[in-house]
Amino acid sequence: MGTVAVIGEAVRVAGFGLAGARVLVAEDAAEVRTAWRSLGPGVAVVVLTPRAAEALDATAPGEASDGPLTVVMPE
Numbered sequence: 001m002g003t004v005a006v007i008g009e010a011v012r013v014a015g016f017g018l019a020g021a022r023v024l025v026a027e028d029a030a031e032v033r034t035a036w037r038s039l040g041p042g043v044a045v046v047v048l049t050p051r052a053a054e055a056l057d058a059t060a061p062g063e064a065s066d067g068p069l070t071v072v073m074p075e
Contacts, residue, residue: 002044008052029055
């Protein structure tokens with residue numbers, strides 16, 4: 001069974017750790033890209049904050065589509 005990872009600003013992602021998700025705090029675009037690249041093969045789902053999703057889309061087209069199922073939180 002795969003794991004769930006959550007990437008984004010600390011204030012928006014911290015609570016997901018209580019549910020057992022792997023929380024990767026990323027406050028800027030560079031940290032988002034680093035967090036994305038650190039995901040291992042065992043990650044099945046990634047939840048992104050809107051800012052994290054924007055950072056991946058704007059700077060690494062295709063990077064977010066070549067991997068686990070990705071979900072973006074609502075604003």
